[in-house]
Amino acid sequence: MYRTHTCGELRKEHLGKSVTLAGWVQGIRDLGNLVFIDLRDRYGMTQLFFDKSSPLAERAKQLGREYVLQVTGFVRERSSKNPQLETGDVEMLVEKLTVLNESKTPPFTIEDVTDGGDDLRMKYRYLDLRRAVVSKNLLHRHRVAQSVREYMDGQGFADVETPFLIKSTPEGARDFVVPSRLNQGQFYALPQSPQTFKQLLMVGGFDRYYQITRCFRDEDLRADRQPEFTQIDCEMAFVEQEDVLQMFEGMVKHVFKKVRGIDLKDFPRMSYTDCLKYYGNDKPDLRFEMRLVELNNLVGGKSFKAFDEAEYVVGIVAENCSEYTRKQTDELTDWVKRPQIGSNGLVFIRCGADGSYKSSVDKYYSADDLKKIAEHCKAQVGDLILILSGGLAKTRRAAGELRLEMGTRLGLRNVEDYKPLWVLDFPLLEWDEEDKRWNAMHHPFTSWKKEDNELINTNPGAVRANAYDVVINGVELSSGSIRIHNRAQQEKMFSLLGLTEEQANYKFGFILNAFEYGAPPHGGIAFGFDRFCSIVISNLDYIRDFIAFPKNNSGRDMMLDAPSDIDARLKKELGL
């Protein structure tokens, strides 16, 4: 071993001992006759001391940042201590110094507050990983994974690996494909998730399975989306929806307790329909209320065209904002008019401190009209009501976005606060306007509610799935369902999705066949592990900080400069 202790380990109890440390030079403070070096590793930092009586002092001055050192010396008490450092009471009087490796001056400072921009830090990710603020996230990720495994193992789940080279199924996200050399002109696909395999494991009798595994989707990226990401993939046989909900609510609670020491209360539940109605999306942030209030019945017939002609008029109440300036309201109007939101405008009603109501549409609405609206919205004195109008789906979405924006502006999205939620009763299908056909909202293996059996043929869009999501603070953490487990029902589903019998057999024959050999009732769930980590650890939805080597906005690895062209010879072998 190169060391007897780590750089974060030495304390007063080690005083007088001869120890050996190995690590990186964080910085050198040369005071002329005194030289201090901060030696860093992932456990912490220890101060090395040299004075002019030391034959090593001159060498110490010649070292540079990020040189790798091995030092041996005595631990001694500092004459001026640093309470901000764990090892701040002691320092090492160095007697032997070995340079294990030199370093070029790094392109950015390797400190908690770095001067490096994102590009540069991605290109030199291995240097960025030396920063405690970065490595801390990955070490926490490890803790999350460990506590997941601890819970799953405790509940009798077996970790089974599933293949990465599988068959392309053009349903859903785009597949990453891998050309086959042995089967020229044919391709494997990388799994978007282990969905069909875990169901086959259920048929195979592994009634409790889980896996922390990589998934691949060739879609555009976001702050919370990577082309390869990790799922906690879980499946159980002989269970109903309630069993799955209990089991995995337990897992989330376990992880929060183990990693953060936080006791989450029982998760409330809300239907998909109510989520849209009250929050404008299917993953509401419940850290604050500010519910959407439908105003259609109160605003019509006053000759205000924007409201009279709208399919949907909706208000939200921003508490204590009645004194917003014209500049602030204009800014919000511009915000909702951005193409990403796409509203035509925003109407304001101020609930004045004197009990008066003033709006940007006073021309059409009397004080009494405004009062009725305010009362319907349960607005108090000093509040500001923001009203949007237009088509139902678009306006709901816009109102939901505006609600989140106001929540952010008013500081209502507290990072200390966790508000989990089960979202239930998703629709089984959604209409694809582009392809003029039904798509599975969750995936094509999702079962539907028995009560809705009749609707399957008469009104497929109204059929409710046995599907459920865990949402925390507006982030969709996981998604699952009770699956179909017999051939006839699965064939029915495929036909609803517009697959012919031949297509269904070609793409999914293996699972249809499996269902004919005693497939047990089963269901499960999959958690986005990267998101889970970012929420548990930092309560943000930015997953790149929790991935050791992430890809950038356009799916490039900036360190490797991948993807890249490949050898002409390799192409030929692959028949490309």
Next chain:
RNA sequence: GGUCUGGUAGUUUAGUUGGUUAGAAUGCUGCCCUGUCACGGCGGAGGUCGUGGGUUCGAGUCCCAUCCAGACCGCCA
């Protein structure tokens, strides 16, 4: 596929209506400094202003194209 923001020393950035030698901080470097820990003090080096074209007497600044990065919409069964 679309919308928006940004690109100026190694790095992070300022740069007014288009006008003299593009400024700062940090990093690097030389000297001084016996208790620093974001050490301090004095000095020094370091810039094809992303790239290409255009307008102009004159472009970091205005226009067009393009590349790169970031955020978002579409997309993500």
